[in-house]
Amino acid sequence: NAGVTQTPKFQVLKTGQSMTLQCAQDMNHEYMSWYRQDPGMGLRLIHYSVGAGITDQGEVPNGYNVSRSTTEDFPLRLLSAAPSQTSVYFCASSREGMGTSNQPQHFGDGTRLSIL
Amino acid sequence: SQQGEEDPQALSIQEGENATMNCSYKTSINNLQWYRQNSGRGLVHLILIRSNEREKHSGRLRVTLDTSKKSSSLLITASRAADTASYFCATRGGSEKLVFGKGTKLTVNP
Secondary structure (H helix, E strand, C coil): CCCEEEECCEEEECCCCCEEEEEEECCCCCEEEEEEEECCCEEEEEEEEEECCEEEECCCCCCEEECCCCCCECCEEECCCCHHHCEEEEEEEECCCCCCCCCCCEECCCEEEEEC | CCCCEEECCEEEEECCCCEEEEEECCCCCCEEEEEEECCCCCEEEEEEEECCCCEEEECCEEEEEECCCCEEEEEECCCCHHHCEEEEEEEECCCCCEEECCCEEEEEEC
8 A cells, every 4th residue: 555645745836826735545544634844833734624525624724725526635735825835745644533533644755845 | 723742842862762752732632642753754653542541552662641731751762773753742632633743853873
């Protein structure tokens, strides 16, 4: 199994451009989420999904859109890139996402995004 | 805002020594998880402790949880250079969200 696969690994954008970060998992996990990691800030939740067709906002959703049309894929879209969105983005999945879930999350290796 | 806060922010020890990292959180939880992140990689799950558990072991890892103090500790015994990484605690309350702390950067010198 590949686990959680993120593409691309690196990307440089200009301010105002849009792009989609791809995330795919092959573990048939219901729960998927996107985090951004900035120096000294740890991981902050952007958006998450508890199953196909269901998404919700996390801590820092502004400037990002998500959709979940299949169980496997959870793309993150930057609508109009800003320098403040320069970060490392991680996608994660777990077997279930109910509030009392004791399932660990499986992470991809991240997308390093720079916005000039 | 972050739920968990790790302490210390950075820790440097010699190979063979024990490493202890602490995590404090603010609200009631269902479970607390510890993750490791090697440089340039994603996070890897290490251990999960439920709110009704006080201690858990996994190989050289020992995690304790004190819900009355809203704190947890991660002990790595007989550390190795390969343990050099950042370590994060993450808490899950009654919502769908897993909230991460800012991490402790551990350096194990050979």
